[in-house]
Amino acid sequence: xxxxxxxxxxxxxxxxxxxxxxFRNHEIIGDIEPLAARYALEGADELVFYDITASAHxxxxxxxxVSRVAAQIDIPFCVAGGIKTIxxxxxxxxYGADKISINSPALSDPSLISRLQDEFGRQCIVIGIxxxxxxxxxxxxxKQFTGDEAAxxxxxxxxxxxxxxxxxxxxxEIVLNVMNQDGVRGGYDIKQLSIVRAICDVPLxxxxxxxxxxxxxxxxxxxxxxxxxxASVFHKGIIDINELKKYLANENIAIRx
Amino acid sequence: xxNSTTTDNGLSRVNNVSAVNQANTTVILDTGxxxxxxxxxxxxxxxxxxxxxxxxxxxxxxxxxxxxGVGTAGAAMDALVSRDLVTIINSLTxxxxxxxxxxxxxxxxxxxxxxxxxxxxxCLGLIPTQINDLDSQGLPLPHMGWNQxxxxxxPLFDGIEDGSYVYFVHSFKAPISEYTIATSQYGESFxxxxxxxxxxxxxxxxxxxxxxxxxxxxxxxxxxSQA
Numbered sequence: 001x002x003x004x005x006x007x008x009x010x011x012x013x014x015x016x017x018x019x020x021x022x023f024r025n026h027e028i029i030g031d032i033e034p035l036a037a038r039y040a041l042e043g044a045d046e047l048v049f050y051d052i053t054a055s056a057h058x059x060x061x062x063x064x065x066v067s068r069v070a071a072q073i074d075i076p077f078c079v080a081g082g083i084k085t086i087x088x089x090x091x092x093x094x095y096g097a098d099k100i101s102i103n104s105p106a107l108s109d110p111s112l113i114s115r116l117q118d119e120f121g122r123q124c125i126v127i128g129i130x131x132x133x134x135x136x137x138x139x140x141x142x143k144q145f146t147g148d149e150a151a152x153x154x155x156x157x158x159x160x161x162x163x164x165x166x167x168x169x170x171x172x173e174i175v176l177n178v179m180n181q182d183g184v185r186g187g188y189d190i191k192q193l194s195i196v197r198a199i200c201d202v203p204l205x206x207x208x209x210x211x212x213x214x215x216x217x218x219x220x221x222x223x224x225x226x227x228x229x230x231a232s233v234f235h236k237g238i239i240d241i242n243e244l245k246k247y248l249a250n251e252n253i254a255i256r257x
Numbered sequence: 258x259x260n261s262t263t264t265d266n267g268l269s270r271v272n273n274v275s276a277v278n279q280a281n282t283t284v285i286l287d288t289g290x291x292x293x294x295x296x297x298x299x300x301x302x303x304x305x306x307x308x309x310x311x312x313x314x315x316x317x318x319x320x321x322x323x324x325x326g327v328g329t330a331g332a333a334m335d336a337l338v339s340r341d342l343v344t345i346i347n348s349l350t351x352x353x354x355x356x357x358x359x360x361x362x363x364x365x366x367x368x369x370x371x372x373x374x375x376x377x378x379x380c381l382g383l384i385p386t387q388i389n390d391l392d393s394q395g396l397p398l399p400h401m402g403w404n405q406x407x408x409x410x411x412p413l414f415d416g417i418e419d420g421s422y423v424y425f426v427h428s429f430k431a432p433i434s435e436y437t438i439a440t441s442q443y444g445e446s447f448x449x450x451x452x453x454x455x456x457x458x459x460x461x462x463x464x465x466x467x468x469x470x471x472x473x474x475x476x477x478x479x480x481x482s483q484a
Contacts, residue, residue: 001405002443005403067294071298071301071302074302074466074468074471075424076465095294096292096294096295096298098426119328121328121329122428123327123426123427172399172401173399173401201397201398202397202398203397226397226401256403256422
């Protein structure tokens with residue numbers, strides 16, 4: 001049986017792992033390689049590295065750390081942030097990344113998704129979506145350039161429409177990051193994730209809001225996502241991955257122990 | 258004897274056949290595909306003497322050969338043809354292991370057209386089976402993540418227990434056949450590994466499958482040794 005995946009997310013800025021609350025006030029957590037190795041050892045099923053400065057600042061970033069991570073860890077990992085061209089994607093994959101995740105550049109130019117798929121196959125094309133509950137219109141909307149508060153802007157896309165669009169264009173997986181929940185550890189947005197799950201035929205990763213072990217159980221059982229991503233609860237030692245996996249297995253959720 | 262193979266740019270210096278034989282070399286076929294380094298890193302973690310090469314002499318004298326692959330079957334076969342690798346692969350008598358798409362390319366045909374043609378893609382034809390769509394019976398595709406395998410007594414799976422988790426990413430599959438050497442299930446049951454004679458392949462990614470994957474790669478390294 002396919003196991004539900006637990007995915008620690010390492011937000012990377014200037015070569016270090018950082019974490020903010022609701023995308024703001026980033027604090028440094030530690031260096032990339034030791035954290036990556038530690039998570040692999042503790043039983044993480046996959047890792048995501050988000051270079052959160054890249055899209056907003058429009059600059060070329062040294063990503064040779066990707067190769068050092070690939071040499072060291074024996075689980076899959078995904079690199080996100082600032083990948084706008086086929087050549088940048090090729091370099092990440094050549095360094096040893098298993099997948100590349102595209103967020104803001106796909107909103108600026110949706111054809112990037114199909115071009116990447118044609119070149120590398122959809123299995124390594126992940127689309128990250130920063131979704132925001134807009135209370136005024138009672139709807140879910142997509143934001144862009146969320147790596148930098150000053151650059152963050154609304155888009156024309158309702159979340160459900162964008163989810164449909166990126167699948168049509170050939171993505172292989174979707175990470176839905178619910179911004180209202182990010183970093184506040186109040187639980188995943190089960191309602192929104194369930195709505196997206198119903199229209200998502202590719203693997204879906206829930207992101208934003210994990211605070212307790214029960215939150216993971218809820219999101220797997222109620223929103224039926226394929227994977228759950230979390231950052232602060234793992235980085236700060238609030239939840240131990242190994243203990244979480246035992247807990248979930250005990251709750252009859254398919255988990256790789 | 259091993260210093261001839263320790264540099265990345267040292268391919269021209271390993272044309273000496275006897276030196277390569279002594280070095281018990283594992284050659285990863287340089288198909289130009291994007292994930293070669295992941296496979297190389299995994300063997301390096303096992304202290305294997307591994308070379309990425311498309312050089313016929315280097316390939317022929319290897320103790321064992323890996324055929325990697327990501328992307329689509331059509332593009333991957335084009336890469337083998339353009340690098341003049343088809344004949345040499347067919348002539349190999351040492352253990353040859355395909356990984357993921359590399360496994361699928363050992364089959365006769367694949368119906369993964371990749372939008373370029375309506376007809377099936379002719380593959381290497383080394384294992385008499387045909388690659389077609391994975392019928393996930395409504396589950397999300399690609400089949401992505403850690404799934405369990407049931408294994409045969411093939412030496413690749415020495416010490417691997419049924420129910421072990423390995424990492425898969427694919428949408429096409431080899432059906433269950435007499436050449437199946439391991440199975441998995443996602444919707445339907447399919448071949449997690451196939452083999453015939455010295456040619457075999459795994460649908461999953463042992464290089465990304467943590468300790469279980471390392472054990473499988475070590476089993477592969479134990480094959481084809483002269484000792």
